Amino acid sequence: MRRICTGCRDGVDFDIPFAMAFQPIVDTDTGLPFAYEALVRGLDGSGACDVLSQVTDANRYAFDQACRVKAIETAMAAGLMATAARLSINFLPNAVYSPVACIQLTLQTARAVAMPLDRLIFEFTENQLIADPEHVATIIDSYKQIGFKVAVDDFGAGHSGLDLFARFAPDEVKLDMALVRGIDREPRRQAIVRAMVGMCRELDTLLIAEGIETAEEAAVLRDLGVRYHQGYWYARPELGALPAITPGA
Structure with a gap:
């Protein structure tokens, strides 16, 4: 395959060490994990900042490619296929030069560990700088044709959320934690989330609330119709492992 830039070298030149932690996205109807989100960590489990600060x-x-490989390989080694859960991976649209060319290593990795492609979700953030929306739309269309799901993370954090939602037609959106935190005490936030639940239902888009830290937040979100939850209330990220769902532990 013709390489389209000097960066397309299968991610082998990213030599900054890092690991992956996982946090469940919970289906509150069943109490089971709907998916596990892969989160970048230092080798000692430290936060992502030290690693991300070295991305240029x-x-x-190379970093984007390396994250995909490590997330897939680590999740499979941790026993993902013993569950019905999917794997959610954050990706950098600005690091994808050609959707077809740049996805090849991901496909090779999934085949090597016998991971079904329909178990993969790719997330991009609303507040990430998107220099070329048409290019991002092409990426998403290509990923959907392959069989991946696509999610918008931090939905509601920026000024362009509804435009992104309309333009890119994601399979999932994740409410920004600024809307979730303390929602049990904020009627205005409840009204906004209630409207988003109705919009997502009409558009056949799965809505996930992230950053849930209390029983009260979880209960109000459930009452508002948000079925899928993520946050410390259910489980903290665990390095190299798929943590158990233990609300309030």
Whole structure:
């Protein structure tokens, strides 16, 4: 396959060490994990900041590729296929030069560990700088044709959320935690989320609330019709493992 830029080298040139932690997205109707989100961590389990601070324009492609490989390989080694859960991976649209070319290593990795492609979700954030919306739309269309699901993370954090939602037609949207935090005490936030529940239902889009930390937040979100939950209330991220769902533990 013709390489389209000097960064397309299968991610082998990203030599900054990092690991993956996982946090469940809970289906509150069943109490089971709907998916596990892969989160970048230092080798000692430290936060992502030290790793992300070393990502530059020069190594962005390699980092994106390396994250996909490590997320898939680590999740499979941790026993993902013993569950019905999917794997959700954050990706950098600005690091994808050609959707077809840049997805090849992901496909090779999934085949090597016998991971079904329909178990993969790719997330991009609303507040990420998107220099070329048409290019992002092409990426999403290509991913959907392959069989992946696509999610918008931090939905509601920026000014362009509804435009992104309309333009890119994601399979899932994740409410920004600024809307979720303390929602049990905020009628205005409840009204906004209630409207979003109705909109997502009409558009056949799955809505996930992230950043849930209390029983009260979880209960109000359930009452508002948000079925899928993520946050410390259910489980903290665990390095190299799929944590059990233990509300309030």
